[in-house]
Amino acid sequence: MTILLEAQNLSRFFGPNIAVQNIDITVKRGEILGFLGPNGAGKSTTMKMLSGNLAPDNGEIRINGFDLLTQPKQAKAQLGYLPENPPLYRELTVGEYLKHCARLNRLKGKALKSAVDTVIDRCGLGEVQRRLIGQLSKGYQQRTGIAQAIVHSPAVVILDEPTSGLDPVQIRQIRELIREIANEHSVILSTHILPEVEMLCDRVQIISKGQVIFADSLAALHQQRLSSRLRISFANPPPIAEIQSLEHVASVEVLSSQQFRILYHPENDPTESLLIQAVSKQWQLQELVREQDSLEDIFMQLINFDTAAVETIN
Numbered sequence: 001m002t003i004l005l006e007a008q009n010l011s012r013f014f015g016p017n018i019a020v021q022n023i024d025i026t027v028k029r030g031e032i033l034g035f036l037g038p039n040g041a042g043k044s045t046t047m048k049m050l051s052g053n054l055a056p057d058n059g060e061i062r063i064n065g066f067d068l069l070t071q072p073k074q075a076k077a078q079l080g081y082l083p084e085n086p087p088l089y090r091e092l093t094v095g096e097y098l099k100h101c102a103r104l105n106r107l108k109g110k111a112l113k114s115a116v117d118t119v120i121d122r123c124g125l126g127e128v129q130r131r132l133i134g135q136l137s138k139g140y141q142q143r144t145g146i147a148q149a150i151v152h153s154p155a156v157v158i159l160d161e162p163t164s165g166l167d168p169v170q171i172r173q174i175r176e177l178i179r180e181i182a183n184e185h186s187v188i189l190s191t192h193i194l195p196e197v198e199m200l201c202d203r204v205q206i207i208s209k210g211q212v213i214f215a216d217s218l219a220a221l222h223q224q225r226l227s228s229r230l231r232i233s234f235a236n237p238p239p240i241a242e243i244q245s246l247e248h249v250a251s252v253e254v255l256s257s258q259q260f261r262i263l264y265h266p267e268n269d270p271t272e273s274l275l276i277q278a279v280s281k282q283w284q285l286q287e288l289v290r291e292q293d294s295l296e297d298i299f300m301q302l303i304n305f306d307t308a309a310v311e312t313i314n
């Protein structure tokens with residue numbers, strides 16, 4: 001698949017503080033890449049570097065074949081960017097603002113009109129195009145922010161925390177819009193919201209303390225949920241030592257007089273031997289549940305769980 005954005009070895013320091021260190025990012029045609037991390041992990045710093053708004057201290061960025069540092073005009077023409085705080089002119093109408101953005105992207109005449117009409121339609125802004133941006137709801141303002149990012153049909157769109165500060169209905173609508181946008185553009189979605197990545201992204205890069213600690217498909221992240229725990233109940237339970245002695249059982253926790261948690265190595269599942277014994281010894285099986293880590297548990301393990309991070313996962 002064609003690589004549309006490639007960043008290698010990106011680093012950025014603020015005085016003695018390392019905001020981002022040796023990050024690699026690749027975005028292919030047609031995919032939504034989730035860039036996930038807790039507050040302060042370095043997401044916005046990375047997005048600013050990728051969009052040409054902050055110079056990296058080290059590293060290279062190529063967008064659709066153009067080097068962002070040596071061919072900035074060509075590279076930026078391939079890119080749309082919605083910063084964390086959308087760059088809106090509150091005193092302009094939606095239509096005026098989008099025309100202005102299209103002009104900044106060197107569109108003129110019929111091409112400009114057609115691009116603005118198309119983006120108003122795609123972003124569901126038809127009803128509010130003559131209204132002042134300052135008077136719109138946060139949801140419509142965010143749609144307008146997304147519209148300015150795609151008005152020039154860039155190859156890659158970078159969205160930094162696009163649902164932040166929105167109510168649940170607006171969040172759902174903006175997520176639908178992101179899905180729609182991904183039909184025509186590759187998207188980098190920077191967010192601290194794990195379910196947002198699960199809902200929208202094909203691949204995920206998890207960043208913590210300025211470094212990438214996981215980079216793979218969503219499926220691979222789910223793979224890490226492989227179970228190693230069973231919850232089991234019997235109406236006529238055996239002594240715990242008898243369960244403990246079964247093949248592949250690593251240890252047993254007693255949850256109640258009839259309920260147990262069995263721990264095992266993921267590659268040695270004891271379910272079959274448990275079922276055979278339960279039937280032959282008439283333990284009267286009532287419940288057998290495979291317990292899994294949630295993605296949130298895995299995320300927390302990956303980012304070295306700390307209290308500050310808890311507040312950011314919602």
Ligand SMILES: Nc1ncnc2c1ncn2[C@@H]1O[C@H](COP(=O)(O)OP(=O)(O)OP(=O)(O)O)[C@@H](O)[C@H]1O
Binds near residue numbers: 043
């Ligand atoms: N202009 C700056 N001057 C000094 N330090 C900065 C500056 N910008 C960011 N930092 C620091 O760099 C680190 C990464 O910040 P960044 O804003 O990129 O994180 P983030 O993952 O986007 O977090 P958030 O979700 O809170 O915006 C933080 O420790 C932050 O304090």
